[in-house]
Amino acid sequence: MSALGALLLVSLAATPAPADPPVGSPDVQFRVLEPKVFPDALRHELVLYPLVPQVGSTFTTHWLISLAYTFHPTEWLGLRLQPFYVWQARRSHFSSELLARVRQDAAAASSVVLKGGLVAGPEWMPISGKFAAFGAGPVRYGLVLFGGAGVAGTEIELKTSDPLGPSTYGSTGLRALASIGGGLRVQFGDRFTLRLEVQDLIHWGGVTRINGCDATELDTLNQQHLAGQPLGAGVSTQCNVSAFQGTTSTGYDRGSDIGIAQSKVKEGGTDTLHVVGVYLGIGVEL
Amino acid sequence: MRRAVLVLLLAGCARGGPPPDLLAAARATEGTPGEALALGEALQKAHLDAASIGPLRAAASAPGPARGPATEALLGAQERLDEQLLVPGFLAAQPEAEPISAEARERAALLRGLEAQRSGRLEQAESLLRRIGPGSPLAPRARYALGIVLSDPHHPGGPRMQAALDELQAVLGYSGGGQQGRETRALAQLALARVLYGLRQDQASARAYDAVPPDARVWPQALFERGYPRFRSGDDGGALGTVHALRAPQLASSFLPEARILEATILFHACLYPETREVLDGFTSTFRPLSDRLRELVRARPASSEEVALLADPARRATLGEGLGESLAAEPRLSAGLGLLRALEDDRTRLASLGGDAGPALERLERLRAEAEQAEADAVHGRLEDVSSALRDLLEQADVLRFETTKGEKELLDADVDQRKLLAARPLPPLPSGGPADERWRVDGEWWVDEIAHVRASLKDGCPVRPASPNVR
Numbered sequence: 001m002s003a004l005g006a007l008l009l010v011s012l013a014a015t016p017a018p019a020d021p022p023v024g025s026p027d028v029q030f031r032v033l034e035p036k037v038f039p040d041a042l043r044h045e046l047v048l049y050p051l052v053p054q055v056g057s058t059f060t061t062h063w064l065i066s067l068a069y070t071f072h073p074t075e076w077l078g079l080r081l082q083p084f085y086v087w088q089a090r091r092s093h094f095s096s097e098l099l100a101r102v103r104q105d106a107a108a109a110s111s112v113v114l115k116g117g118l119v120a121g122p123e124w125m126p127i128s129g130k131f132a133a134f135g136a137g138p139v140r141y142g143l144v145l146f147g148g149a150g151v152a153g154t155e156i157e158l159k160t161s162d163p164l165g166p167s168t169y170g171s172t173g174l175r176a177l178a179s180i181g182g183g184l185r186v187q188f189g190d191r192f193t194l195r196l197e198v199q200d201l202i203h204w205g206g207v208t209r210i211n212g213c214d215a216t217e218l219d220t221l222n223q224q225h226l227a228g229q230p231l232g233a234g235v236s237t238q239c240n241v242s243a244f245q246g247t248t249s250t251g252y253d254r255g256s257d258i259g260i261a262q263s264k265v266k267e268g269g270t271d272t273l274h275v276v277g278v279y280l281g282i283g284v285e286l
Numbered sequence: 287m288r289r290a291v292l293v294l295l296l297a298g299c300a301r302g303g304p305p306p307d308l309l310a311a312a313r314a315t316e317g318t319p320g321e322a323l324a325l326g327e328a329l330q331k332a333h334l335d336a337a338s339i340g341p342l343r344a345a346a347s348a349p350g351p352a353r354g355p356a357t358e359a360l361l362g363a364q365e366r367l368d369e370q371l372l373v374p375g376f377l378a379a380q381p382e383a384e385p386i387s388a389e390a391r392e393r394a395a396l397l398r399g400l401e402a403q404r405s406g407r408l409e410q411a412e413s414l415l416r417r418i419g420p421g422s423p424l425a426p427r428a429r430y431a432l433g434i435v436l437s438d439p440h441h442p443g444g445p446r447m448q449a450a451l452d453e454l455q456a457v458l459g460y461s462g463g464g465q466q467g468r469e470t471r472a473l474a475q476l477a478l479a480r481v482l483y484g485l486r487q488d489q490a491s492a493r494a495y496d497a498v499p500p501d502a503r504v505w506p507q508a509l510f511e512r513g514y515p516r517f518r519s520g521d522d523g524g525a526l527g528t529v530h531a532l533r534a535p536q537l538a539s540s541f542l543p544e545a546r547i548l549e550a551t552i553l554f555h556a557c558l559y560p561e562t563r564e565v566l567d568g569f570t571s572t573f574r575p576l577s578d579r580l581r582e583l584v585r586a587r588p589a590s591s592e593e594v595a596l597l598a599d600p601a602r603r604a605t606l607g608e609g610l611g612e613s614l615a616a617e618p619r620l621s622a623g624l625g626l627l628r629a630l631e632d633d634r635t636r637l638a639s640l641g642g643d644a645g646p647a648l649e650r651l652e653r654l655r656a657e658a659e660q661a662e663a664d665a666v667h668g669r670l671e672d673v674s675s676a677l678r679d680l681l682e683q684a685d686v687l688r689f690e691t692t693k694g695e696k697e698l699l700d701a702d703v704d705q706r707k708l709l710a711a712r713p714l715p716p717l718p719s720g721g722p723a724d725e726r727w728r729v730d731g732e733w734w735v736d737e738i739a740h741v742r743a744s745l746k747d748g749c750p751v752r753p754a755s756p757n758v759r
Binding site: 022023025026027028029030031032033034035036037128130137138 | 526527530553558560561564565709714717718724725726727728729730731734735736737740741742743744745746748
């Protein structure tokens with residue numbers, strides 16, 4: 001058992017009975033030394049979190065899908081690799097209200113959203129136990145804690161959603177990511193697991209480039225756009241000019257994003273952002 | 287006339303009346319062996335297997351052309367009903383009654399072999415059981431019984447332990463067979479552990495006991511018995527843990543009084559005298575009243591129906607107490623006897639529904655039912671006698687242990703040993719460190735069925751010096 005020992009849940013299936021002799025004796029001690037029915041050590045676990053909502057957001061709202069691969073070198077320790085993809089990230093309801101009612105937008109550094117990424121780190125199961133459900137055999141559960149680091153692609157909203165079309169976004173590049181989380185892992189039989197976790201994906205920094213273009217390059221592009229000149233002369237290859245060219249499917253001129261991007265880059269400032277999600281996943285152990 | 291009867295029968299069926307097979311069976315007579323065979327077959331055709339046993343036995347006991355088919359049909363009914371009292375007894379008493387097919391001959395040999403083993407005719411049992419080939423569906427059952435016969439101390443020429451181990455090991459190699467197959471394999475595993483214990487191979491014996499599946503009927507028995515090889519090999523904690531685990535309420539329907547004696551013996555061996563006394567007092571207060579009740583019951587020998595009701599009626603069963611009734615009712619032979627009585631009662635109900643037509647058939651059935659009841663009552667009585675005798679022995683052992691405990695306490699006083707101080711100075715020995723996947727749980731009166739097999743104890747040695755006698759291991 002781990003350093004923190006085992007937690008035994010009292011359940012309906014366990015039959016309480018008065019202590020029998022010689023249980024009360026100080027000279028005799030009884031313990032159950034039970035081999036774990038379904039050991040985790042040296043096994044691989046794959047968990048799919050199909051729909052992860054963000055909770056407690058201020059300026060942004062994320063919906064993710066995630067997959068976690070965990071290798072368990074021991075019963076209590078796992079090494080976790082977790083890619084995720086944000087299939088919807090948008091301005092939060094609060095931020096939209098703020099903009100609509102008082103024309104106050106969130107700071108650019110606070111509005112950066114995640115696009116997708118990967119975190120890796122250790123997982124620890126300090127407490128485990130079992131419970132019985134519906135008269136079936138005991139179901140094993142464990143409290144898992146995990147943390148890690150990784151990298152994520154980010155973006156920022158440029159044009160807000162309006163009747164003429166949806167929001168447009170500009171890439172704010174790759175960012176370092178830290179993660180911390182914990183939750184409950186339940187093991188059904190030899191193969192299947194169910195996890196309910198809360199994980200905080202933390203990223204930080206300011207908005208210094210949008211679509212790879214810094215403030216100077218955006219200024220150049222803006223002047224070219226206002227003059228009706230072709231875009232691209234005098235900017236570095238890192239600056240993704242094509243992201244500002246053409247129109248969206250609703251006919252919105254992407255060149256109009258240059259001015260917005262320029263103002264967001266000029267804002268300066270930094271922020272640390274938390275994407276706290278509730279991860280409900282089903283897994284399989286191999 | 288025959289056409290008129292047929293029209294009447296069909297008309298009866300059309301009105302939702304009794305089926306023609308049933309009517310034919312009820313009206314048939316049992317005169318000659320041929321008629322008895324025809325009657326038995328008619329009863330079986332009407333799905334009255336239990337009722338068919340009577341006429342088929344009559345046909346199979348008389349020489350002539352009906353004997354073979356009647357024995358064959360009798361064995362068919364025995365197989366379908368899992369009947370273990372009347373047909374095996376009949377076959378043992380009628381060695382000339384042989385069925386026609388090879389499969390039925392093997393079944394007859396098995397049943398005769400089991401009867402011979404039960405009555406102590408071991409040489410005959412061995413010869414009969416060896417007739418069943420290893421490829422037969424009956425081979426696991428036969429080889430298990432052969433293993434028991436070969437390891438019997440009364441085996442002619444002495445027990446052949448290695449041969450017995452080989453037979454029992456072979457049983458474990460068979461697969462399938464449904465519930466009966468699983469039961470046979472569990473019994474073979476238990477027998478294997480017992481033989482290994484007899485050979486003083488304690489480690490192997492303990493492992494064999496551990497391998498008895500937890501869902502087997504004999505699992506509680508295996509849990510208890512595995513305490514012996516552990517104790518004899520010096521694993522007192524393992525032995526005490528396993529017998530203590532038998533207190534789990536999930537095993538309340540198992541009758542294992544000897545576990546308390548082994549528990550007390552282990553505690554006595556560690557000179558934990560108050561604990562020994564506590565266990566012995568608990569044993570005596572629980573089992574002396576039961577022993578007294580059983581002795582009176584065996585002496586008075588109630589009527590057959592009363593003895594059968596002791597197991598058949600759940601309320602009466604509970605009056606035996608301490609799980610004895612449930613334990614006896616679960617024994618295959620007694621359980622099969624109760625099953626036969628139920629089947630006979632069902633057949634009687636069906637025949638009675640025919641009214642006046644079924645008079646002679648009901649009379650024959652009643653005679654058979656009385657015979658089956660008597661056979662079951664004899665079996666119940668025999669087991670009650672066994673249990674009563676075993677309980678008396680155990681109560682005597684408890685008295686001996688109690689005396690030895692008092693003697694041990696006196697020796698401590700004579701040697702001026704303050705055992706409390708001595709025990710307080712000694713730490714509890716650590717439990718064996720398990721593998722990384724081992725879980726440890728407290729034992730505090732809450733029992734989980736998955737934990738019962740994994741209880742271990744850690745106990746202090748309260749002896750100032752190891753007592754030279756008695757050597758209880």
